[in-house]
Amino acid sequence: MAAGGGGPAVSPMATPSWAVRIRGADGEIAGAGILLTPQWVLTCAHVVDRTADVMTAEFVGAVGHGVPAVPARLERDAYVPETLDADGDPSGDVALLRLERPRPAEETVRLHRLSAPNREVRMYGFPYEHNGGIWFRATAVGVCGRDGQVQLIPASPGELASPGCSGAGVADSDTGEVIGMVLSGQEDRHGNRFSFMSPVETIVRHLPRLDPVTTGPSAVDPQLRSTADDILPELLDRPFAQRLAAWLRDDGSQVKISVVRHGDAAREATLRRAITLADRELRTPVSVDRASLDPPGTVPSAGGHDLAVYAEGRTSAGIAERIAERLGLPHPEEAPLERIRAARAILNLVVVGVDEAVDPLGVLDLLDVLRADGSRLLLVLRTAGDCHRRAREQLLTGPERGRRARLVERLKEITGPLAEDLRERLAAVAPQGLRPLDSDLVAAHAALADLLRAADAADHDGEGQGEALLGPGPDLARYERLADRVEGRLTAGVAALDRLRDRRDELAGRLRSYQVMHQHSLRGEEDPAVDGLYLRAHTLLRARPCDVRAAEAAVDAYTGRVDGHAGATGPVARDGHGARDGHEDGYGSGDGRGARDGDSGEDGRGARDAYGARDVHAARDGHDRGDDGRGARPGHGTGDGGGDGHRSEDGYGARDGYGARDGYGARDGYGAQDGHGRGDDGRGARPGHGAGDGGGDGHRSGDGYGARDGYGARDGHGRGDDGRGARPGHGTGDGRGAGDGGGDGQRAGDGHGARDGCGAGDGCGARDGYGAREGYGARDGYGGGDAS
Incomplete structure (x- = not known):
């Protein structure tokens, strides 16, 4: 939208007016930028040549003939170069340029806070041979690193952000809002191609002066932000902090339910600290520096949640509207729950004070819709009463039972019919280049036995014991990943052996046809040498398991001799x-x-x-x-x-x-x-x-x-x-x-x-x-x- 906030930020077809092409002092294209105010252009720090007094900003989407070019200088106090921590995680890489002559206000755009997971986005950059600019499409798949950067997967291999795209605005395909800035594009040693963007919250954290040109509500309600008193060592509940940090780092648990009673100062401070440190915008260098002195495992990564809602005194409809706004779901004339249900959006959501909402059961129903679509939920209740029991059954133990049952059936399929398919193929043809799968099957059998034992214990123990066994934990996530891995390997193995078996059958048909041709060409004579080649090929093809590579070599030897014989005797x-x-x-x-x-x-x-x-x-x-x-x-x-x-x-x-x-x-x-x-x-x-x-x-x-x-x-x-x-x-x-x-x-x-x-x-x-x-x-x- 324009600076006044009155329209869409990006037309699906037009070159955006806010897209800036930046040239260095040598006249070469250095990257891209975003026109945020008539005089400010946001770009990456690595695009800027700090040794040059002046760079050139060109406005390729401006109305009229020609491309206006305006000299631009670096704002010295708005330059955050990229730095790497001890683990090699990058941070920063943002900068502001000030134009010598202002541009029209209608060409500007505002940044917009928006939950990014699994969103379709577009970028307008200036790669080699596309000096006029070109759109790139991608999907924002998730947070990576401690700076809260978001990984982008290109829609096609040719749409990987390349040199000339750094600093380009990332626009949400649904709303047109600019929700981030391209940092870089990479291709790893395995051929995987991806790029990264700095989301708006991270940009504002590094450059707080951009808050006035940023729209969209903050991801954290004010009641859940850390206070100055929260840094006191005695107010840190270390075990609770570690559990919170583990969930915020995605420990494999979809739903976590905790009780934090009013008056429990340590748990309340620990909760606010974790929520604040996990937010990209609120996680300031000062807060990180303070937390660096805290015990290991208690500090979550930036971007650990997408929204933290304080539910006390709010209705389920109000909470749904807050979620829909954060997800960027349009059409306010529709009920927010219906918009959320239709969007099938996925986010990491923290809701504090569920049992103190106006209609707690309505809130649980709303959260169940999100859970069913794959969202991760951290629920905090004030008491362990009826609402707590209902929340555990509706959001935790009930779905976990179904999840466990589905996993058991899946492992039975893997260790049963799929394993039998593999054994059948292995009896027919010898594997060639196929890694042994025995250890994978042993692991799958062990996981199945473990799950069956847990289910049996839950059936025979009391209700509380059963709930404990069926509660959330990394075991299901770990076993699901194991099932994914083993199923993928076995399926690929069966397919590879099927190809070998098909090749064996092709060779057998080829051998038969050549044998008939050879018999007809003999005219009653015998050729023991060729017959010996035939017998060897026939024997290898009939062997079980068949060594297809050796059989193919034998068939080639026989058919080569037959072809030579036919050439000598005439057709x-x-x-x-x-x-x-x-x-x-x-x-x-x-x-x-x-x-x-x-x-x-x-x-x-x-x-x-x-x-x-x-x-x-x-x-x-x-x-x-x-x-x-x-x-x-x-x-x-x-x-x-x-x-x-x-x-x-x-x-x-x-x-x-x-x-x-x-x-x-x-x-x-x-x-x-x-x-x-x-x-x-x-x-x-x-x-x-x-x-x-x-x-x-x-x-x-x-x-x-x-x-x-x-x-x-x-x-x-x-x-x-x-x-x-x-x-x-x-x-x-x-x-x-x-x-x-x-x-x-x-x-x-x-x-x-x-x-x-x-x-x-x-x-x-x-x-x-x-x-x-x-x-x-x-x-x-x-x-x-x-x-x-």
């Missing part, structure tokens, strides 16, 4: 060209080279791509076999049957040819619906016969040509329901097979004829084909599988 045609004893024009299976003595390879004439593959007579479009190893749906593959083999996509005899719906194999024709001797389901046509020359007296009813005493079995020419030939039937001299190879090719079991016929066992071209593995059709041979 093998997909349709089987190059069969050792097969047809010269490439009859043979698509993935074989043909058998040594037959018309097809191990996968036989009529295999998936057999007998000329996709562009020859068999396979998907060839004799007696489709993609699934069965005969082509309409064809039969006789040497002299079906004219000259006319065939459409479905085989020998298209829709208008032999075996077509209206041809020799139609329902009322010679063969099946799809061909000679074959019905819709592979059986012979109901009235047809399917033989090349046997239609005269071989007609068959219900189950085929010649049925039990005919030429064919239930399924037609030489084939029963299960692929066997008719019991008494026989193959014709020029049987249904190759050109003229049926005469003396009779073979029991798997051959061309059963006990005395031509298609027994597995029929004419049965499971092992027209002459078994070495005959006309192999396992998937001429009329293979279930083909006729």
Whole structure:
């Protein structure tokens, strides 16, 4: 807002009028600044060149053409350089510049006190290559260090505050108020990128003269601020001070409830001292110097709380309004509790005198809303009466029981199903680069046992004992952090092992495909060296747990040799060209080279791509076999049957040819619906016969040509329901097979004829084909599988 406080401090789109670009005496951009009054510019001490008499302040958001430039000098008594304490914590780094010529008052902005945790903020700075200025977005995530500085996490890696941004105003994205100033940006050795801001309260503490240009109520109600008498040594309750300092440093307890009775001067003074030292603005160098002489562990860090409220005589609605104001929640027409509930804001809140509020139970309900959203609460009551018991149950023991129960269930999931998932993966593949997780699981089991023992003790002991066991303490926070750590490690371990298992399966598939390719390329020869490489790779992949790295090396060695062999012998045609004893024009299976003595390879004439593959007579479009190893749906593959083999996509005899719906194999024709001797389901046509020359007296009813005493079995020419030939039937001299190879090719079991016929066992071209593995059709041979 302007100096008069009448409008938003920052427009979401425009360059802010209060943004100042500061140049050093050498003319280079040194950093940024904030115009607070017509003559004062706030910036970082490290931006200022103390050796230079004059610097230049440029107002990039000024109305009109050009960028006004005004000489500026350092205010000598308003310079607080950065200092480091014994632990390396920084402090200070603020300064004021005075302009030689004043700027219009409407260009100025006031600082605003606002609770910062988890707020979305924006900064306008002047990094390299952005001399005109650019917005940076970030989230204020929490206090760090004893000076109360606030850590900022950039919204994206490119929005880390960089040189040229130091001294820039930090504006709250919701309200537009300037709530701090950028100090620096850093990237640590792990690649984490973040920056820091000095919140308004810390700036005012270092430069008290800025209080008149600062808006927003103080974070501490006047009744809770330290007095001069509070420094007396006899007024320090050391154990109480240590407990307060621990909570204010975030000891892991979400809710702390204490009783400080009226008249207990030591506890009252100790409480005021802790609240004052934990406030960024009230924690003055004098108070810190005094406290430095106090016992160790009794001094909290600045920023330990966001708001300290004195509740005596106030209503719950009034306290809610105080909280909403501190959180910067707009829309005063809405009830403050509803604004707080909708904002789901998180803060560290101290409320003193809860039981002396106008409506204590209403205050407890308000605080329960904040607790449920994650706020930390320090409650101080004046008596240990009914309100105290209600507060403990509503805000402490009840939620702690639920928290403990959720943690128990989570640890059971970690030590049960998640651990079992890990063991299952470890049994399948050997871990590579995965740290051992046994100690993590042991710690999780121990934490689970400890929590179960405590729950059991609470069930069997008295009410007071149970409350003590279920009370707040660092154990739950510690176990929650343990659960986070173990769950994260186990989940990552399972994911890493899953990737190894997937890689193992990929390698197994690759090995199989190369083994098939190699077998086809051998043409009946053997290669012991390559076979040895295959056996090693296969053995490593089958081992449990599988060493995927070693298996991959073995597979690479094998595939490299196969690739080299294929390069030396030449490529093998997909349709089987190059069969050792097969047809010269490439009859043979698509993935074989043909058998040594037959018309097809191990996968036989009529295999998936057999007998000329996709562009020859068999396979998907060839004799007696489709993609699934069965005969082509309409064809039969006789040497002299079906004219000259006319065939459409479905085989020998298209829709208008032999075996077509209206041809020799139609329902009322010679063969099946799809061909000679074959019905819709592979059986012979109901009235047809399917033989090349046997239609005269071989007609068959219900189950085929010649049925039990005919030429064919239930399924037609030489084939029963299960692929066997008719019991008494026989193959014709020029049987249904190759050109003229049926005469003396009779073979029991798997051959061309059963006990005395031509298609027994597995029929004419049965499971092992027209002459078994070495005959006309192999396992998937001429009329293979279930083909006729």
